[in-house]
Amino acid sequence: MEPFIFEIILMKKFDILPILFGLVLSAIAIYFMLRSAPANSATASTIPVVKVGSVSWDQTEMTIADVKTFADATGFVSQAEKNGGGLSYESGFVTKPGWTWKTPYGVTPNSREPAVHLNQSEAAAVCRFYGKRLPTDAEWISAAFVEQREAPPAGYTKGQRYPFPGGVTPAVSHCLNGCGDYKGVAPAGALNRGTGHVPAGTTKPGVNGLLDMGGNVWEWTATQRHGGFITRGASWWYGPDRQKESDAASKSAAIGVAYIGFRCVS
Secondary structure, X not given: OOHHHHHHHHHHHHHHHHHHHHHHHHHHHHHHHHHHOOOOOOOOOOOOEEEEOOXXXXXXXXXXXXXXXXXXXXXXXXXHHHOOEEEEEOOOEEEEEOOOOOOOOOOOOOOOOEXXXXXXXXXXXXXXXXXXXXXXXXXXXXXXXXXXXXXOOOOOOOXXXXXXXXXXXXXXXXXXXXXXXXXXXXXXXXXXXXXXXXXXXXXXXXXXXOOOOOEOOEEEEEEEEOOEEEEEOOOOOOOHHXXXXXXXXXXXXXXXXXXXXXXXXX
């Protein structure tokens, strides 16, 4: 090969090295940018969030409106819908035709009512859709009974443990009797006990500024016990004593009933 031809080949070869080097650097940069970029944001619910310690809490129970967003996006059909209706307790559990999370008492609801008639795994799925999860029992206890705000309003003291999620008394909660002056939304004659739940956020704030933690509807947790999952807070079906920390009611994971709802955390 003649010297000048070899020289041209070498020049062409080394001319493209900076280009190749630049392409490699660009590819590496793009890789790390994509790797460090946040994943697509989860859909945001309409429920305000309250920080309690290191956990972000939905301030209220999950609503019909927010479960509808989940169902519309995913095609979700609850077990209660498949069964023709959810459960209510009369002289035992009975299936109530048309009673589902969409229509808790079989009639057109307020979209801010708590979403009930969902079993534990369905509740967990709704939370995941919003980039959240169900709280553990320990988290629920801490948020419901131990005041953790730096400057809580009058009536609450940081670090104090309260007997009710509402504080010293159950006056801010909605229950069968002995609580606040609230009336549930169930149609006359629909229930053989109580007046049903009130829309989420109807009650006054309690410990840590959370709403509905005492009464209204039981709330699913992520903690298993006795073959089921712990529910907390009691419901409109009971008086205030069942709201206390000592009352951890285990329910079958498969049950979808008129007085169990949930809230999400992250």
